[in-house]
Amino acid sequence: METVTVKNGKVDISFKPAGRFEETRFEKIHNIIFDNSADGSAVVAKEIADLIKEKQAKGESCILGLATGSSPIRVYRELVRMHQDEGLSFSNVISFNLDEYLPMEKDNRQSYHYFMHEHLFNHIDIDPKNVNIPNGTVTGDAIIEHCLDYERKIKEAGGLDFQLLGIGRTGHIGFNEPGSHHNSATRVITLDHITRVDAAPAFLGIDNVPRRAITMGIATVMSAKRIVLLGWGPNKADIIKKTVEGEISSQVPATYLQEHSNCTFVLDKGAASELTRHKTPWLVDESLTWSEQLTAKAIVWLCRQTGKSILSLTDKDYNDNGMSGLLTSQESYDLNIKMFNRLQHTITGWPGGKPNADDTNRPERAQPESKRVIIFSPHPDDDVISMGGTFDRLVQQGHDVHVAYQTSGNIAVSDTEALKFAEIAKSINPSKEAQSIIDSIKAKKEADFDPVKIRKLKGNIRRGESFAATRYFGLDDANVHFLDLPFYETGAIKKNDLSDADVKIMVDLIKDIKPHQIYAAGDLADPHGTHKTCLDALFAALEELKEESYMDDCWVWLYRGAWHEWDTHEIEMAVPMSPDQVLRKRLAIFCHQSQKDGVMFQGDDSREFWMRAEERNKDTARKYNQLGMAEYEAMEGFVRYNFK
Incomplete structure (x- = not known):
């Protein structure tokens, strides 16, 4: 298991001997947890850069499997910085992207072709002919051949040296939605409703999100020599827990990664927050150092587990739920009283402080009586x-x-709401400007940016x-x-x-x-x-x-x-x-x-x-x-x- 330190923007990773990492018996996939996504992204970008340089030294191509979405953006930003500031060359890189919406024109701002060029390819020296992204414009019988050809290209290149992944809330990797088979190859797939909901903001509404996509299959992903999955934020916490600690299931396709011999999940604290060693560490490590915050977390959890109030907890409740370490220096009664008082003292009807009151046990100060406040x-x-x-x-x-x-x-x-206001404005004060805004809204296409006058109205x-x-x-x-x-x-x-x-x-x-x-x-x-x-x-x-x-x-x-x-x-x-x-x-x-x-x-x-x-x-x-x-x-x- 890695221990990670980040100092002055430089990342140091020290590897312990290979094998089962020892943090907890609950986890089935190796993972590293960072304070934030910036530090985690820097680690991943450095690993990719080192691999590229290693291959260059051997005169070999470096075959990268790349992901889209919000998760890898900082990785790509750091790779671009390394190219521009440190001379990292991508001349030996051959890239294969995981997926693309279907149908989707390459120049559409929601296409993954557009995304990859905007965030990476336009800013580095990769040979354009070495860039491979599924084609969202193919139709009919040509789609099957296109998918087969994509698989052939990966094999002919020598297979994926490194595969970068994100994870969807359905547990999809690429667009391998629940139900995907572990032997699946590049193919067309129907997108899960939750996946489309998550994509809706970028498309300005779920009705505009395509219902199908082309994606690398599970078997294609698993064939990579090295896999790194990025997980950022509390929205991903539930699915990260299911993937890392759950049983392998086609209903959570990312769980197939448990069977890969060289896979690491790179997470921030939010994404890791539901893992057992973070949510309930007392169930994992009996030698915990019990800070005040951890004690409060544990007692609240214990109350929910037992269905009891704080003052009703007993020694047996603590011992039966892996919290005996808390009782080594104090009795449950004292713990309960401290926690009860701590919680009670957070409650106030005076968020700006209560004037002329003892504020010793209140969350806010009594003085000054009238406060200047910015919300x-x-x-x-x-x-x-x-x-x-x-x-x-x-x-x-x-x-x-x-x-x-x-x-x-x-x-x-929405444009509908803006049009309503523009028409009301015109009815009150007819003008060319009002009519121009109305005409602009009506003429807008689905993927168009709002011109300045419409943005101003909105x-x-x-x-x-x-x-x-x-x-x-x-x-x-x-x-x-x-x-x-x-x-x-x-x-x-x-x-x-x-x-x-x-x-x-x-x-x-x-x-x-x-x-x-x-x-x-x-x-x-x-x-x-x-x-x-x-x-x-x-x-x-x-x-x-x-x-x-x-x-x-x-x-x-x-x-x-x-x-x-x-x-x-x-x-x-x-x-x-x-x-x-x-x-x-x-x-x-x-x-x-x-x-x-x-x-x-x-x-x-x-x-x-x-x-x-x-x-x-x-x-x-x-x-x-x-x-x-x-x-x-x-x-x-x-x-x-x-x-x-």
């Missing part, structure tokens, strides 16, 4: 979806609340809805800020990298307001990465500002709710909501009308955002109640981020 919202509705109750409470309790919408959210407005729709929600909470319009961070304004699903210009906008706002509290989205499971980029922008701004004296008084709270909620043991501030406050939050979300009734980026949850947020808030309150806390209608949870 950063990645999209123009994340604020009310994820922390609408807390937002409302902060305003009602007299704090100087500012909300900052980091992106315009324009791509999430952004203004989101702005109007945001004002409706903030006014409902009683916030002055002057305290509403639209940042329109440049990284987002591409007019396409694919965004630019975070830039200094993005960070400067964040820095300038924080400098101007000098907040005592900052709230930001720590929910990183959105399907196209905007939340993470917005959080990275905040972290970069905080790093730049951390030595400013006013930042000594600034606390940062991270919220979730649109996609996931914090685990109970993670929550450091829980804000209860009454039934009336739940309704107020719901009505604030309803102000965002363009995001109701068939929202464009639904993800894997078919419910509208208000429904899923409301249920998560109620579920958080239920979990607190089951652990022995008071019964509340709903709760919003927060985790404090320490930036110093």
Whole structure:
């Protein structure tokens, strides 16, 4: 098993002797876990580069099997950097891509042909004739011959030296969906509904996602001498657990990789979070060092396992569930009391601090009584979806609340919605400009980018809805800020990298307001990465500002709710909501009308955002109640981020 360190951007991997890795009896596939996808991608890119150079030294071709999707983008970016900065040559590389949609034109921006050239091939010195990608334009009987020819080319090249993989939530590798046979070769396959749902954001709706694809088969993938699978983020955690710890099954095609002799999964902490050694490490290692956070996690888990509240747990409960190590230095009664108090002290109806109160056991400070607050919202509705109750409470309790919408959210407005507003505008004030926008929307083709005038209209729709929600909470319009961070304004699903210009906008706002509290989205499971980029922008701004004296008084709270909620043991501030406050939050979300009734980026949850947020808030309150806390209608949870 590898031990991995990352220092100053350089990666060092030390290999222990080959054989069964010893972390846990549960795992059946070798895996390495990194803090983040950037570090993991650097490791994989280095391995690929070393293989290319090794083959060059021998005068041999290097046969690479390549993947598409969001997972390998950082790997390709690092390979491009190595080519440009370090002289890594791809002149001896022959590449074979895993798959392609069918039908799909090569110049379509959603094609994998386009993807690979945009992210890799256009920026390196690979010979174009050595690039092989399944052809999404073949039809009829020619498809069968095309697939057979693809297999022949791989064999004639000498077989795959290295195969890079991602993994879908169905457990597909390539487009080998559930039911794929272990002997399958390159062929046409019908895409699973979940796969099409996951692809829907890139296609601006599931109706535009092709239903078929050409893919390398399981046997083709398994023939590679070396396989590396990338898994990033909590959305992949469930399927990673099934693949790494489950039985081999055609219903989870990635489990076939358990039988490969040289396969490694490269994961970040989010993707690895459901693995037994991370979720319940006390079941794996009896010699654990029991930190406060791990103890809290274990006790919450034990309560769920036993169906008991915290104060009802006994020594037997601890011993019977692999947690006897916790009892070596203290009795269960003392553990229970400590955990009960810890959880109880997270609950507050005063998210800005309660004036003139002892704040020793409260999550927030009593002073200053009136705080300056910035709520950063990645999209123009994340604020009310994820922390609408807390937002409302902060305003009602007299704090100087500012909300900052980091992106315009324009791509999430459908053409149908935009056309409706354009026609209303024309009916109120007939103009050539209004008619021009109407004509542009009607003339748009499925894969077209929105021109600037349509993007502006869609952004203004989101702005109007945001004002409706903030006014409902009683916030002055002057305290509403639209940042329109440049990284987002591409007019396409694919965004630019975070830039200094993005960070400067964040820095300038924080400098101007000098907040005592900052709230930001720590929910990183959105399907196209905007939340993470917005959080990275905040972290970069905080790093730049951390030595400013006013930042000594600034606390940062991270919220979730649109996609996931914090685990109970993670929550450091829980804000209860009454039934009336739940309704107020719901009505604030309803102000965002363009995001109701068939929202464009639904993800894997078919419910509208208000429904899923409301249920998560109620579920958080239920979990607190089951652990022995008071019964509340709903709760919003927060985790404090320490930036110093």
